[in-house]
Amino acid sequence: YSVFDMLYQHYTDARIAFLRKHSRVSKYDSENLMYGAIVDILKSRPQLSLNVICHQPLNMLIRDPKHLNDEECRYAMNTATHVDFLIYNRITKRAVLAIEVDGFHYHKPGTRLYERDLMKDRILALYGIPLLRFPTNGSREIEQIKQALDKYEKSR
Structure with missing residues (x-):
């Protein structure tokens, strides 16, 4: 089973029902489906005090770029560079897990x-932020x- 199964035409009704039930955070249905799935998972684990944000700028995660080379620094500090989803601890505000949704064509x-x-994978690894790429x-x-x-x- 895949979160993205609902992108296929024969799942149109299921996709519409799912997206009606969940917030739209992106212009891409793939990201909206992933966001809904993450929210559902986090709701089932309230003891972890976690939340999710969509399109978190990388420069807000990497405050001190001292571990980066020049190219990585330019990329990480670019205001357009982001992680698709960041799960973070609501109390400490620390990053717990980054998630990227990759269109397989691109x-x-x-x-x-x-x-x-x-490069993003290397940067997140350097700063100890786990990443899942889907x-x-x-x-x-x-x-x-x-x-x-x-x-x-x-x-913990």
């Missing part, structure tokens, strides 16, 4: 977008998010 090896993805033709996204939150809960 994030192919050898493309500039793919190179930027790799292609829209993938599966088991909910399970992987739950596993990452289980790992976070055990580390």
Whole structure:
């Protein structure tokens, strides 16, 4: 099962019903579906005091770019660079998990977008922010998010 199954035409009614029930945070249905799934997961785990924000600017996460080379610094500090979703602790405001939704047509090896993805992956790793990257033709996204939150809960 995939969150993104509802993007296919034969799931149109299910997608419309799901999107009516959840907030629209993006112009992309793929991101709206992921946001709804994340919100549902977080509601089922109130003890973790977590929340999610859509399109969190990377420069708000990386306040001190001292660990970055010049190219990484330019990329990270660009106001347009963001993570699709950031799950954070509501009390401490610390980042818990970054999530990227990758349209499988656009994030192919050898493309500039793919190179930027790799750079974002390196930057988040340097600053200790776990990242899950989900292609829209993938599966088991909910399970992987739950596993990452289980790992976070055990580390607290």
